[in-house]
Structures are given as structure tokens and as C-alpha cells.
Amino acid sequence: EMQLVESGGGSVQAGESLRLACVASGITLTYKNYYLGWFRQGPGKEREGIAGIDSKGRTKYADSVKGRFTIYRDSANGTLYLQMNDLKPEDTGMYYCAADFGRDDPQLWVGYYNHWGQGTQVTVSS
Helix, strand or coil: CCEEEEECCEEEECCCCEEEEEEEECCCCCCCCEEEEEEEECCCCCCEEEEEEECCCCEEECCCCCCCEEEEEECCCCEEEEEECCCCHHHCEEEEEEEEECCCCCCCCHHHCCEECCCEEEEEEC
């Protein structure tokens, strides 16, 4: 059974950085056609995809985080990361990692993922 566990959230000031990590167990990140993503859900908002990566290392970002956030993975230790720089108050929310198989491209749509972590809270104050 696949398990995803996020860490690294916290409370920061605007302009600061955080790095989120997601440890995957029950999955080998050398499988073909897997894809991984980071999602966030702000207060009163729907969950949205912000960064995705596929098994070939191709990445995709939401416009709201492009140029500030970087998604990458360490297949050797089964960990997905999200480096977040220049954080803004609107980045506040619960951040989730997600995984699934069977598509060749990075994905940002919630509906394409069936495996989710429990989330880690990020709060950015101005």
C-alpha cells in the first residue's frame, strides 16, 4: 500500500523560503509512467495543483507559483520536494503531495490522483 507523508511546513514572513518534503513508501520511484504533484488548499478555497513532475523529470507549474517554486525528486530515497521561495501571504494553505501511475506527463488536476498525503500547513504573514 502506498503511503505519502509530508513535512516541512511552518509559519514564515513574506519573502522567506520553505522546503517541503514528501516521503513515499510502498512505491518505487523507478516505476515507469508515475507522476507526482504538490497541491494546496487555502482557507475557503478548493484544492489546486501547483507543481507536478513525471517519471522523466518533466515539470509543470501553476502560473501563481511559476518562477518561485521548484518541484524535484530524489528517486534514491523516495522523496519528493517542493522548494518555495519568495513566499507570499496568498501561498498560505495546507499543502499535499500526491502520486499516481499511468500518464506520461506531469499533472496538476486533482482528479488524476488517487494517492494523497495528510498535508502540511504553510502560513505566510505579511
